[in-house]
């Protein structure tokens with residue numbers, strides 16, 4: 001049986017990236033691969049543009065460097081700085097569409113080229129990673145990977161367009177990781193639009209619950225408390241060397 005190839009894309013602030021952001025990818029890949037008809041072949045982290053007016057958001061140049069450092073040991077998860085390099089903030093539907101189109105065109109180029117052209121160094125690493133796989137004309141689908149809090153934000157008035165939610169879930173699909181204080185199953189049940197597309201929503205239970213969040217990491221850094229084992233050592237070093245989040249180099 002030919003498996004549908006999946007690329008998981010997580011959007012967010014990554015301010016800074018924590019171990020939980022990477023764990024989300026591992027949990028989702030395991031879960032989706034075990035379902036049978038799918039094979040997860042790549043992961044993409046797309047940090048949000050500086051214009052996304054969020055409290056304490058540091059410059060995207062720093063956030064992208066931090067994500068790259070956090071991903072140093074991962075073979076399959078890669079940074080995409082495309083959102084950060086746009087003129088302004090990009091709605092998530094467009095971010096998914098951009099990455100889907102880019103993958104489609106990279107794969108169709110590969111199918112028409114000799115092997116020398118594959119793994120073209122001009123392409124970003126997230127594209128090159130996907131080009132390693134023999135897709136033989138089989139479509140690759142980009143799905144949105146998120147925590148249950150992002151799913152819940154779909155119901156915040158004025159935050160998401162209903163048509164965007166339909167496209168994100170209907171055309172791409174969602175992989176949702178449970179998070180303390182949220183009940184994604186109930187949330188899907190209570191929403192007509194989510195229920196309509198519920199077979200395109202994978203809800204993945206994090207049984208080893210923890211409440212690591214970037215907010216708490218920033219708070220600890222500000223207070224001079226250790227964040228070791230919650231965030232990669234290379235990320236901590238960079239944060240301290242650049243005195244980010246009110247941390248002192250000590």
Ligand SMILES: Nc1ncnc2c1ncn2[C@@H]1O[C@H](COP(=O)(O)OP(=O)(O)OP(=O)(O)O)[C@@H](O)[C@H]1O
Nearest residue numbers: 011012013014020146147150177179212213214215
């Ligand atoms: N502990 C966690 N469990 C499940 N999902 C998480 C967790 N931490 C982050 N995520 C998910 O990672 C994605 C990117 O998150 P984001 O960068 O906004 O992190 P955050 O920790 O929620 O940030 P902040 O505390 O600054 O709001 C979101 O979909 C979010 O739900």
Ligand SMILES: NC(=O)c1ccc[n+]([C@@H]2O[C@H](COP(=O)(O)O)[C@@H](O)[C@H]2O)c1
Nearest residue numbers: 011012013048090091092093159160161
């Ligand atoms: N309408 C939309 O497309 C929409 C609305 C709110 C948040 N988002 C995205 O969700 C992510 C949320 O990040 P935070 O949880 O850090 O706020 C960001 O990547 C942001 O661009 C998208």
